Amino acid sequence: MATSFLSEAQFSTELPKTLDPLFKFHETIAKMTAEAILRLVNDPVLPFYPLDIALDVQNKLKERSMVSQALLSSASSLRDHAAFFQSETMRPANDPKERDPSHVRMLNDVLRDLEKSFIIPQTPPGVYRNLLYSLPGKTPQFSILRFSQEAVLHCNVTSKVVKHTSAEKDVLCHSSVNQSLSLILRAVRSAERLVCFGLDLFENYPNDI
Structure with missing residues (x-):
């Protein structure tokens, strides 16, 4: 099974079947990305x-x-x-x-x-x-x-x-x-x-x- 660069960077390549099976890591990244976008849009000065x-x-x-x-x-x-x-x-x-x-x-x-x-x-x-x-x-x-x-x-x-x-x-x-x-x-x-x-x-x- 091919893995992405993000998967290889964050998870052990020896256990490909354990790559965030519940998508908790993906959920966290999505929340952080949304928060960053909100700050970039709303803050008068870039953070x-x-x-x-x-x-x-x-x-x-x-x-x-x-x-x-x-x-x-x-x-x-x-x-x-x-x-x-x-x-x-x-x-x-x-x-x-x-x-x-x-x-x-x-x-x-x-x-x-x-x-x-x-x-x-x-x-x-x-x-x-x-x-x-x-x-x-x-x-x-x-x-x-x-x-x-x-x-x-x-x-x-x-x-x-x-x-x-x-x-x-x-x-x-x-x-x-x-x-x-x-x-x-x-x-x-x-x-x-x-x-x-x-x-x-x-x-x-x-x-x-």
């Missing part, structure tokens, strides 16, 4: 929180064995700007009387595009296109980085069978890790630029309307 994203990024970089100082600095800068953006720009906009519709629209555009900064065009099998997502129960790390680390381990084992020079081994084993780190750094910097753009935009926006 997206830049600081949560920034803190999640830093949490995913706790294992610093391969993380560059540039990436850590960018993540810290994103956190600082996101905290200021969330407290100074988002909070007053939650009261429609304090912000005109065009201002709220610009704010929502920034919030909508923020998470898009972490979407990449192509990923290895089993890795989400959104770098922030990972399967439940996995370690709190960027899934694409964990995939690259596993590739390094596989390459180390393979190199014992297939003879490579030292230089060839380094290139083969670490190119995927460097590429993953580059994608993460690019995403973090893109998110920070967007937050800074929002801060500059709203700082110069007239508040006396």
